[in-house]
Amino acid sequence: MTNTDAAPERSRSRLVVRTEPVDELAPLIPRADPRHPLLWMRRGEGIVGLGETLRIETSGVDRVADAAAVWTELSADADIDDRVGLPGTGLVAFGAFAFADESESTSVLVVPELVLGRRDGRAWVTRIALSEQAADDDGSDIDHDGQADAAATVSLEIPEPAPRRRVPRVTFAPGAVPPERYESAVAEAVRRIDAGEFAKVVLARELVGELHEEDGLRATINRLAEDYPDTWVFAVDGLIGASPETLVRVDHGTVSARVLAGTTSRGAGEASDRERAVALTESAKDRAEHALAVASAVKRLEPHTARLDASPEPFTLQLPNLWHLATDLKGTLGDGSTALDLVRAVHPTAAVAGTPRRVALSVLAGLEGFDRGRYAGPVGWVDGDGDGEWAIALRCAQIDADGTVRAYAGCGIVHDSVPADELAETDMKFRPIVEAFGG
Incomplete structure (x- = not known):
């Protein structure tokens, strides 16, 4: 209704x-x-x-x-x-x-x-x-x-848990931005960054498939929850995913957020994995990209808070398929803002758009070549008091009424980004949603 x-x-x-x-x-x-x-x-x-x-x-x-x-x-x-x-x-x-x-x-x-x-x-x-x-x-x-x-x-009865089903299989193919075009877009972005037009832009690509088993969506969501338990697993109006990034959380006057920017793959063994995490924390490229994202979030949240604290140094967030550089923000609201007020204030962050924001949005719209839809937008819930939890819709896919499935992944592009490396990073970020559909 x-x-x-x-x-x-x-x-x-x-x-x-x-x-x-x-x-x-x-x-x-x-x-x-x-x-x-x-x-x-x-x-x-x-x-x-x-x-x-x-x-x-x-x-x-x-x-x-x-x-x-x-x-x-x-x-x-x-x-x-x-x-x-x-x-x-x-x-x-x-x-x-x-x-x-x-x-x-x-x-x-x-x-x-x-x-x-x-x-x-x-x-x-x-x-x-x-x-x-x-x-x-x-x-x-x-x-x-x-x-x-x-x-x-007069309402629905509490349903009993449904029997476990197999994950529906979806075969994905490149959408509007095939791999070679994505690499060209990254190279063009780096050229324009080096020319001084902007500092960072996030460029995404999409994969497209077809779902024939709507009833299997619970199995897909369950796979995401089991494989990525520390993420926000969500399903809203056909948008499903498992996001590691908290856009904003408001709870009785406190506000918090988690900023992610800077990524590397997991190592094959324990020693290799540890080395990759250390290399990420020491990477000048990734730390610079992360600093831009944190500064953007602080700039947008600070006017609404009486106090806002950030992690003293970025920390490495471990997910099953990759490492992220992360910073947690926590503070006290100072102006009575609701969760939706803050969603409006902080979206889109530098972590999913770029810096400066207005320039980056114009650039990504021209270079990406497709409508992101709800990908990288706010997803979550709000209550009657205005409190709520909102994530950035990452590691996600949108299922349309005709069964079309569109999965998305993007990377932050800075002056020393390498097109082939950024393409490989999108493949890593596609993995959760592709595997959740049996890939």
């Missing part, structure tokens, strides 16, 4: 939300909708959404601000009874936003009918429904015939 219009003068719809504890919901992924999964989790904990109470769709330059305005109004008017009080309880919406202002992809917040959640050893179920209300002469709201209570109880 879509409901983004202003309410009529004499009547309107109101969200009725009830969260109650339950004994256990593990595992979460096998309870997700097989065709339209809504999911956000890390290390086996998170939230799964079922059904759809309403959807907020936006596009263009103000897509995040427009969604935030509608969400704030809906949340303020909602009837919320939260008997658990953990992140992800109460009123929540799952969201995915397009990367670029001019993208043809729709940005969306989806409010499910049923939310199943697990965190800190506790489990809960939330039911969300719409109740029609009429306004009295004094402007106050009147529930008709107990519709609010009825709406809260």
